[in-house]
Amino acid sequence: MKKLAIALLIASGLAGTARAAEEVLVTLKTMTPETALTLAQATLQDCRERGYQVAVAVVDRSGNLQVLLRDRFAGVHTLETARRKAWTAVSFRTDTLVMAEETAAGKEASGVRFVEQAMMVGGGVVVQAAGALVGGIGVSGAPGGPADDECARAGIEAVQSDLDF
Numbered sequence: 001m002k003k004l005a006i007a008l009l010i011a012s013g014l015a016g017t018a019r020a021a022e023e024v025l026v027t028l029k030t031m032t033p034e035t036a037l038t039l040a041q042a043t044l045q046d047c048r049e050r051g052y053q054v055a056v057a058v059v060d061r062s063g064n065l066q067v068l069l070r071d072r073f074a075g076v077h078t079l080e081t082a083r084r085k086a087w088t089a090v091s092f093r094t095d096t097l098v099m100a101e102e103t104a105a106g107k108e109a110s111g112v113r114f115v116e117q118a119m120m121v122g123g124g125v126v127v128q129a130a131g132a133l134v135g136g137i138g139v140s141g142a143p144g145g146p147a148d149d150e151c152a153r154a155g156i157e158a159v160q161s162d163l164d165f
Helices: 002-024 033-049 078-092 096-102 108-114 145-164
Strands: 055-060 065-070 124-129 132-140
Touching (some): 033 065, 055 145, 078 096, 078 124, 132 145
């Protein structure tokens, strides 16, 4: 009887440890490098078809750079601008076209424009898979933030079925 009681105590302790581990650990999804590259290439192609020379950056859900592409005539500034747009989108979990409006001078959230690396200009879009944030994309070089945003969304559309699978 004593051995059974000890075995039950040990088993319940192990079960408690397993439950505790489940409660403190999370599983995250992120894009593979291949998916990130396909996304960047589809975005660059869409911009080319519109007549834009751009840079495209894809970051993972933590804002780490996965892919950076620059078309042959895109300005030198477009590389860093695209990366910062993608980083801003994932950092704030909001598309930068929305952030540009919500953080304008005089708005309550205008102070976030002072966050280092933040780029409150359209062209940074969050990338989701089945409703979960998996990364972000930034485009720079089209004539204005809304045009950058359109290219980014076209790139996402090209891989969305793969992401949601």
